[in-house]
Ligand SMILES: *[C@@H]1O[C@H](CO)[C@@H](O)[C@H](O)[C@H]1NC(C)=O
Ligand SMILES: *[C@@H]1O[C@H](CO)[C@@H](O)[C@H](O)[C@H]1NC(C)=O
Ligand SMILES: *[C@@H]1O[C@H](CO)[C@@H](O)[C@H](O)[C@H]1NC(C)=O
Ligand SMILES: *[C@@H]1O[C@H](CO)[C@@H](O)[C@H](O)[C@H]1NC(C)=O
């Protein structure tokens with residue numbers, strides 16, 4: 055099932071890669087790819103920032119994208135044996151399928167559902183791509199991170215970075231940008247990475263208005279990453295693929 059979803063992801067990237075990357079603050083079409091087993095904060099942290107941004111920036115649209123318009127759960131019980139009988143996930147309503155979504159900025163969250171066999175993709179990304187957490191693994195398998203400096207969740211570093219042998223993995227980073235490709239570390243780091251992207255595109259005053267609106271204290275130093283040390287990646291070269 056996930057394999058099929060990622061195959062369809064390849065069509066999305068092939069389709070939207072025909073667009074021209076917009077400069078500075080002319081991005082209006084934001085797309086979020088969801089799949090069963092996405093991590094909630096990977097999605098809703100940046101979306102809170104986008105909501106704030108939309109109050110001071112005209113004409114922003116959000117599309118929530120998946121293979122079909124069936125609601126997508128953040129976690130599927132079938133991923134776990136779930137002996138505690140938890141029902142702590144939520145379903146999100148989709149707005150677009152891969153074939154119909156307009157995209158200036160595509161965001162791919164991480165989560166337990168991001169592990170899947172490799173898709174074959176068009177590696178031309180002419181829009182902004184932002185991955186959160188193990189969402190980098192989806193992009194890495196697609197080949198779109200080849201030759202790029204990228205980071206991902208530190209606890210899931212080894213298995214995620216192994217998905218992209220040509221990716222220049224940077225362990226000591228809360229987020230990192232390489233041209234139009236932005237990748238962030240785990241979960242909450244996605245909000246800081248997205249706010250840093252907002253700052254780069256819309257300016258620091260806008261980013262401050264957005265984070266103040268969220269009453270969010272940003273991490274401003276992209277290389278201040280205690281989770282690299284926590285998970286044994288403090289050596290900047292440890293875990294980095296040869297480049
Ligand atoms: C990949 O995207 C580029 C840019 O839109 C396009 O020129 C090319 O034909 C696409 N390749 C495939 C195999 O779809
Ligand atoms: C985005 O929203 C604006 C209104 O705010 C609308 O005019 C425009 O058509 C929308 N773009 C797309 C691609 O839906
Ligand atoms: C979970 O549900 C199953 C089936 O209803 C039940 O047998 C089991 O005792 C439940 N587990 C817990 C920890 O409540
Ligand atoms: C982008 O827009 C922001 C806010 O208007 C401005 O501060 C910044 O200089 C612009 N950057 C470029 C590269 O044009």
Ligand SMILES: *[C@@H]1O[C@H](CO)[C@@H](O)[C@H](O)[C@H]1NC(C)=O
Nearest residue numbers: 226274275276277278279280
């Ligand atoms: C950013 O954090 C790193 C790692 O803690 C530190 O070495 C560096 O000095 C910090 N940079 C700034 C500008 O504070």
Ligand SMILES: *[C@@H]1O[C@H](CO)[C@@H](O)[C@H](O)[C@H]1NC(C)=O
Nearest residue numbers: 212285286287288289292293
């Ligand atoms: C390098 O990272 C691995 C886990 O990826 C860890 O087992 C090892 O201890 C780390 N080595 C150093 C020198 O940090």
